[in-house]
Amino acid sequence: MGPEAITGDWAAAMQKAQAELLRQWTELGNAWTKAGAAAGAAAGAAPSAASGGPAGGADDIARHFLRQCEQYLGVSRSLWELLGRASSSTDNEQRARVFTDGLGGLQQQFANLWAATPFGAASVAATSPFNPGAAAAAVPGMANFSMPGFGMPGFGAPGVGAPAFGLPGFGMPGIGMAGFGAPGQAASAFNMPALGPTRESQESMQRLAQLGMRCAQAQLQVSGQWNDIIGKALRELGERIAPRLKSGGAPASMKEVYDLWVDSAESVYAQAARGAAFVQAQAELTNSLSQLRSGQRELLEEWAKQFDLPTRAELNSIHQQLRELKAALRR
Amino acid sequence: MSSPLEELGELQGKLTQSLQALQAASEVTFGCSEKDAVYSEDKLTLYRYRPLAASAKLPPIMIVYALVNRPYMMDLQPDRSLIRRLLELGLDIYLIDWGYPDGADRYLDLNDYINGYIDRCLSEVLREHQLPSATLLGVCQGGTFSLCYTALHPERVRNLITMVTPVDFQTPDNLLSRWVQSIDVDALVAAHGVVPGDVLNAAYVSLMPFRLLQQKYVDLLDTTGSQAQADNFMRMEKWIFDSPDQAGAAFREFSNWFYKENRLLKGTLSIGGQPVDLRRITQPVLNIYGKQDHLVPPAASTAMQSLVGNSDYLALGLDVGHIGMYVSGRVQRELPQSIAGWLQRR
Known part of the structure; x- marks a missing residue:
């Protein structure tokens, strides 16, 4: 099989496949939504474990399922194209070499795939x-960038009277966030001595910002680990497939x-x-x-206390008291 | 090499079939055997299963399941139900369903679970049967709890059966344990209060991320052509990710004392101020483990033998993984008979 057999047709086939997936998914989602609405109305309550529905609902399962299928198509396509290029050579040694050399070029694509996959991003790679x-929600540089502590609900909301990062009404310092993307500048900004009546609040914000930076650095370390893993995995794949190419064979299918x-x-x-590591x-x-x-x-609680709203610390205190009362009753 | 277009065409066909089957599977149910709630306290419920055969006249069995998943795995569907098979053999089965802890349960600790909940549930069983002791069947973390309970209250346990139960939490092949050693569990619990089930889900799938986050779903294309297969898949999917939140104090103690300090193995564990000395376990012990278990490696479980003070100890290794222990067809055929036979000989 030569590369001409797969390049032009692939794009059209992929588009068609994606469109079909979307259509099926939409149908499935609509059906599930209707079923869920009907069941919810009948039960008068949210679905529970006893309802027999899957965790997160069938739509979650189907979403994950479809994402995996889409990724499967994407990953297989790249590999398949590479195999096609390798197989087009009549020299077996060259077939193997083209394949193993080409794998290196896929590393970034694979690493991105894992970093971007909805499952992976939520739980593994990112x-x-x-x-x-x-x-x-916490690590700068991620797709859904949202600064810790600075995107909290209510901060800067109309009616509260607090600007997004100034928050004078709550004693919050006006920490400039522009430098956050540049660790050196940010670090020095967050290490400025806190002065004045709001110094305690300033220090809280500084601590939080420093924690955000620590998370960002940790994220970089983890991403580096994943990049190494993907690179080694591709080399391992080459070692598994190259001998077959060298002997004139090839994998039989994308799967x-x-x-x-x-x-x-x-x-x-x-x-x-x-x-x-x-x-x-x-x-x-x-x-x-x-x-x-x-x-x-802690920051949220400080804010809540200013409105005499209940806080987690307050609730925890009540739980502790209840626990002690129950223990006393058992005695 | 097949034509990629042909394969794509096949893929489309499989996808359509699979999605239709999955859609229908959204109605899937689990828990196939009839049961009655006989005791409840806070979030937990103690169930007694209705008999399916004449009594084998053996002491009742109380199943202590793990906190980290839901116990309906023991009775998933008619052909995948250890409980159902045991009922068919005339055994009297009770099961503790821990329920779903919430924020109000954050201070529950291991003493509450072991010397509190388990003890009171067992009291209910013993009162009902007018017996001084019963059989405990502990599963996974519930097996560890059962070991602790038996060591603390040996007079109330006639036989002890443990399934996929860790005792040595630091065997070299235990990846989860390797990770936990560097985790600041105190900070994790402080941050969450009640540790979300999603934290545990993420940790478990991270053990084999390419298979469990991706390949499993891709393979659906080859396996869910039939409705029965889709139903099975959805039941498993439901169980795997239906993970209750964890009471913070108990989670912290379990992680620190068992995983990080390996106190049970070292003989340094105390629960509620009482030392847990496994040498006090002198009743018969049947320890069932999976030879392919990656969550509780065999060595983590078989370490029990040298710790319990009993010569009537039988280790039963089955050629399955952690989940296969509940759902494998071979286990379903053989394990219930093994349990019943072992009990009858004692």
Whole structure:
């Protein structure tokens, strides 16, 4: 099979496949929405575990399913095109060489795929598995960029009377956020001595900003680990396929190439995930996210207290008292 | 090499079939055996399953499931139900359903679960049967709890059965444990209060991310042509991600004491101020583990033998992984008989 057999037709076929996926997904989503609305009306309550519906609803499952299918098409296409180019050579040695050399060019694409995948971004490549979801809202540089602490609900909202980052009514300092993308400048800005009546609040904000930077740095470390894993996985894939190309054979289908890719990636990941560098990077991201989350909550509570709104600390105090009362009753 | 266009065409066909089957599978249910709530407290409910056969006249079994997943895996569907098979053999089965902890449960600790909830549920079983002791069947983390409970209250446990139960939390092949060693669990719990089930889901799928986040769904194209397969897939999918939030204090103690400090293995564990000495376990012990288990590696479980003070210890290794222990057809055929036979001989 030569490359001409796959290049032009692929684009059209992919477009058609994507359009069909979208159509099916829309139909499925509509059906599920109707079914969910009917069931909700009948039960008068939100779906629960007892309802028998899947976690997050069938639409979540279907969404994930379709995303994987789309990624499968994308990954397989790149690999398949490379295989096509390699197979077009009549010299077996060259077939293998073209393939293994070409794999290096796919590294960024694969790394991006994993960093961008909705599952991966939420739980593996872009965040800590022990703090899923936090990074997407917390780590600068990510697609859904939202600064920790500075995008909190209510801050800067009309009617509250507080500008987004100035917040004089709440004693918040006017920390300039422009430098956040430049760690050196930001670091010095966040280390400025806090002065005046609002110094305690200033320090809180500075601590939070520093935690945000720590998260960002941890994120970079984790991303670097993932990039290494993807690179090694591609080399592993080359080592699995090249001998077959060299002997005149080739994988029989896109699915076979895809499965070989997954086997290669898992094999490399299993080693890397046990390594000190990966463990340390992941732990640092998790631990910094935990502290960031706590810092965000403290700031929110300070704000809530000014309106005499209930806070988590207050509720925790009540839970503790209840616990002690129950223990006393049992005695 | 096949034509990519042909393969795409096939893919489209499979996709249509799979989506239709998945759509219909949204109505799938789980939990196939009839049961009655006999005790409840806070979020937990103790169930007693209705008999399906004449009584084998053996002491009742109380199943202590893990906190980290839902116990309906033990009774998923008629052909995948360890509970159903045990009922068909005339055994009397109780099960603790821990429910879904929420923010009000953040201070529940291991003492509350082990010396509190488990003890009171067992009291209910013993009162109903007018017996001084019953059989405990602990599953995964629930097996660890059962070991602790039996060591603390040996007079109330006649036989102990543990399934996929970790005892040594630091075996070299335990990737999850390797990760946890560097995690600041105190900070994690402080940040969340009640640790979200999604945290656990993310950690588990991260153990094999390419397979569990991607390939599993791609493979659906080859397996969900039939409605039955789609139903099975959706039931499993539901169970895997239906992870209750974790009471913060209990999560912190379990992570720190068991995973990071390995106290159960080292004999340094105390619950509620009482030392947990596994040598006090002198009743018969059946320890069932999966030879392919990546969550609770075999060595993590079989370490039990050298710790319990009992010569009547049987380790039963099955050639399955962690989840296969609940759903494998072979396990469904063989394990219930093994359990019933082991109990009858004691």
